Amino acid sequence: MPSKLTIKDLHVSVGETPILRGVDLEMNQGEVHALMGPNGSGKSTLAYAIAGHPKYTVDGGSILLDGEDVLEMEPSDRARAGLFLAFQYPVTIPGVKVHDFLRHAISNVRNPDRKEGEELISMREFRKELRDRMSEQRIEPEFARRYLNDGFSGGEKKRMEILQLAMLKPKFAFLDETDSGLDTDAVNFVSESVRRLSTENEMGVLIITHHDRLLQYNVPSITHVMLGGRIVETGGAELAQELHTAGYEKIRERHPEAAVEQAEQEQVAGV
Numbered sequence: 554m555p556s557k558l559t560i561k562d563l564h565v566s567v568g569e570t571p572i573l574r575g576v577d578l579e580m581n582q583g584e585v586h587a588l589m590g591p592n593g594s595g596k597s598t599l600a601y602a603i604a605g606h607p608k609y610t611v612d613g614g615s616i617l618l619d620g621e622d623v624l625e626m627e628p629s630d631r632a633r634a635g636l637f638l639a640f641q642y643p644v645t646i647p648g649v650k651v652h653d654f655l656r657h658a659i660s661n662v663r664n665p666d667r668k669e670g671e672e673l674i675s676m677r678e679f680r681k682e683l684r685d686r687m688s689e690q691r692i693e694p695e696f697a698r699r700y701l702n703d704g705f706s707g708g709e710k711k712r713m714e715i716l717q718l719a720m721l722k723p724k725f726a727f728l729d730e731t732d733s734g735l736d737t738d739a740v741n742f743v744s745e746s747v748r749r750l751s752t753e754n755e756m757g758v759l760i761i762t763h764h765d766r767l768l769q770y771n772v773p774s775i776t777h778v779m780l781g782g783r784i785v786e787t788g789g790a791e792l793a794q795e796l797h798t799a800g801y802e803k804i805r806e807r808h809p810e811a812a813v814e815q816a817e818q819e820q821v822a823g824v
């Protein structure tokens with residue numbers, strides 16, 4: 554049975570500030586969803602809350618993965634359960650090499666009962682897999698020996714996120730502007746990689762993007778629009794198209810209450 558992720562009436566704040574004001578979202582494994590919305594509407598906040606970032610406090614609502622309460626899980630257990638977030642701004646971890654990071658991550662995800670300090674997946678097996686995936690992603694072999702994201706260019710960081718996706722093969726992937734900062738060739742390449750990985754592995758993918766290239770390759774079955782911390786509209790691929798050409802003015806007009814909250818959030822963010 555394909556897995557199902559169900560988010561109901563999710564409220565999230567950062568510090569004292571409420572950001573998400575009741576988000577409802579349902580995703581099945583194998584579906585491609587697009588999440589769009591103006592700057593500061595809460596898209597990244599939703600992705601962080603799903604991943605379990607400690608700065609984002611859940612004040613109400615629920616996230617269930619096949620009926621299991623995701624909010625009760627530690628971030629590492631969420632990854633083990635098959636959730637993956639590719640960050641809009643990937644973090645640098647000096648001192649941790651790409652190779653070691655991925656070997657740990659994969660050992661934990663593939664062997665959910667593994668305790669810290671227990672055996673990792675075999676070096677030989679891991680090396681081969683990493684080499685194959687890196688060459689598919691056109692990442693130079695020496696990247697495996699570099700510190701994670703340390704001194705990586707913007708484009709290299711994003712490709713690193715795709716490499717993690719290819720290695721971890723989650724059930725649900727949340728790609729937060731994985732296409733931003735990439736040159737045209739790289740966007741095409743990443744878009745095609747996402748398409749291939751998601752179909753081969755029956756992933757559910759939520760693509761957060763302001764551009765349409767990633768969506769041309771990964772035509773969304775469902776498009777959500779966020780405004781002022783709520784998903785105010787859900788439609789098909791044509792909704793994504795409409796937003797690309799017409800912008801968010803009509804959406805603001807149709808949802809005046811959310812538009813007011815959006816304007817407040819934009820003030821905070823200085824958009």
Ligand SMILES: Nc1ncnc2c1ncn2[C@@H]1O[C@H](COP(=O)(O)OP(=O)(O)OP(=O)(O)O)[C@@H](O)[C@H]1O
Nearest residue numbers: 567572591592593594595596597598608818821822
């Ligand atoms: N860690 C944080 N500290 C302070 N404010 C935050 C934090 N994270 C989010 N916010 C605020 O929450 C609001 C929503 O931000 P969020 O990053 O989720 O927007 P977004 O929809 O991803 O925007 P963008 O399209 O610009 O990436 C903004 O007003 C932002 O300033």
Ligand SMILES: [Mg+2]
Nearest residue numbers: 596597598641
């Ligand atoms: Mg964002």
